[in-house]
Amino acid sequence: MGNILISGVNLIKEYGTDFKTRALNEVTIDIREGEFTSLIGASGCGKSTLLNMMGALDRPTEGQLFFNDRDFSVMSEAELAGFRNRSIGFIFQFHHLLPEFTVLENVLIPTWIESGTVNLKKEKRAIELLETVGLKDKIRNPSGNLSGGQQQRVSVARALINDPYIVLADEPTGNLDSESTEQVYELLRKINAELGMAFLIVTHDRHIAEKSDRIIEMKDGRIISDYHSGDRTPEAIWNQIAPVNCKYRHREGEGGCGEHRVCMPGTGRTKC
Numbered sequence: 001m002g003n004i005l006i007s008g009v010n011l012i013k014e015y016g017t018d019f020k021t022r023a024l025n026e027v028t029i030d031i032r033e034g035e036f037t038s039l040i041g042a043s044g045c046g047k048s049t050l051l052n053m054m055g056a057l058d059r060p061t062e063g064q065l066f067f068n069d070r071d072f073s074v075m076s077e078a079e080l081a082g083f084r085n086r087s088i089g090f091i092f093q094f095h096h097l098l099p100e101f102t103v104l105e106n107v108l109i110p111t112w113i114e115s116g117t118v119n120l121k122k123e124k125r126a127i128e129l130l131e132t133v134g135l136k137d138k139i140r141n142p143s144g145n146l147s148g149g150q151q152q153r154v155s156v157a158r159a160l161i162n163d164p165y166i167v168l169a170d171e172p173t174g175n176l177d178s179e180s181t182e183q184v185y186e187l188l189r190k191i192n193a194e195l196g197m198a199f200l201i202v203t204h205d206r207h208i209a210e211k212s213d214r215i216i217e218m219k220d221g222r223i224i225s226d227y228h229s230g231d232r233t234p235e236a237i238w239n240q241i242a243p244v245n246c247k248y249r250h251r252e253g254e255g256g257c258g259e260h261r262v263c264m265p266g267t268g269r270t271k272c
C-alpha cells in the first residue's frame with residue numbers, strides 16, 4: 001500500500017446560516033498514493049461535498065484536512081489555489097473547456113495559470129498526453145468541434161498536465177453515452193497504471209466501481225462502507241453493497257427498470 005496522500009479527520013460541512021444542512025457528518029478518510037477509488041451513494045448524500053473538501057475547493061466547517069501532512073487550515077486562499085493547480089487534477093461532469101481555443105491550448109491552461117507562460121517542455125508534455133488520450137490528430141482543432149467523449153478526454157489530459165499527485169473526478173462520464181463512458185474508464189485506469197497517480201472518482205456507474213481498487217459508499221453525509229478489492233472480486237463487492245433485489249432481470253446493454261437507481265444487468269441485483 002502507498003503512503004497516505006490526503007487525510008480528512010472528523011470532517012463536518014454545514015451549508016446555510018438560519019436553516020443548516022449538514023452535508024458531511026464527521027467523515028474520516030485517507031486516500032493513498034496510487035489508489036484508484038470510487039465514491040458512490042445516492043444523490044444528495046455528500047459525495048461532491050467530500051470531493052470538494054479533498055481538493056481544497058472548499059473548507060470544512062469543522063475537522064482537519066492534511067495533504068502529505070500539510071494542514072490545509074493554515075494555508076491562505078492564494079496558497080490553496082497554487083497548491084490545487086500544481087498538485088491536484090480535476091475532471092468534472094461538464095468538461096468546462098473553452099470551445100474557441102484549440103485542444104492543445106485547453107490542455108495547457110493550468111500551465112498558463114501557474115506560470116503565465118508555456119515552455120516547449122510543457123507543450124511537448126501536452127502533446128504526449130493528447131496522444132495518451134487518443135487525440136493527437138486533433139491538437140489544432142477548436143475543442144468546441146469535438147464530440148462529448150473527445151472533449152472529456154481533452155479534460156482528462158488537462159487534469160494531468162501539471163503531473164498531479166491525485167485526480168479528483170466528479171461523475172466524469174455522467175454526460176456521456178455508454179461507448180464513450182467505457183473509453184473514458186479504460187483511459188483513467190490506464191493512466192493510473194502507467195503514471196501512478198491516485199484517482200478518486202464520484203460515480204453512479206457500476207462499471208467504474210467494479211474497476212476500482214477501493215469503493216467508498218456514503219449515505220446521509222457519512223461513510224457507511226469502505227471496501228478494498230483485495231481478496232474479493234469487484235462483483236462480489238458490488239453485490240455486498242447492492243442488497244436490494246429487483247424483480248426484473250435485465251440483460252447487458254438494456255437500461256434499468258426505472259424503479260431503481262442502478263440495476264445490474266443479468267443479476268436482478270440493484271443499488272438503490
Ligand SMILES: Nc1ncnc2c1ncn2[C@@H]1O[C@H](COP(=O)(O)OP(=O)(O)OP(=O)(O)O)[C@@H](O)[C@H]1O
Pocket residue numbers: 015016021022023041042043044045046047048049050
Ligand atoms: N452550496 C450549497 N448550499 C446549500 N446546500 C448545499 C450546497 N451544496 C450541497 N448542498 C447540500 O448538501 C447535501 C450534499 O450535497 P452534494 O452535492 O455533496 O451531494 P451529492 O452526493 O454529490 O449528490 P449528487 O449525486 O446529486 O451530485 C445535499 O443535501 C445538498 O442539497
Ligand SMILES: [Mg+2]
Pocket residue numbers: 047048049170
Ligand atoms: Mg454531486
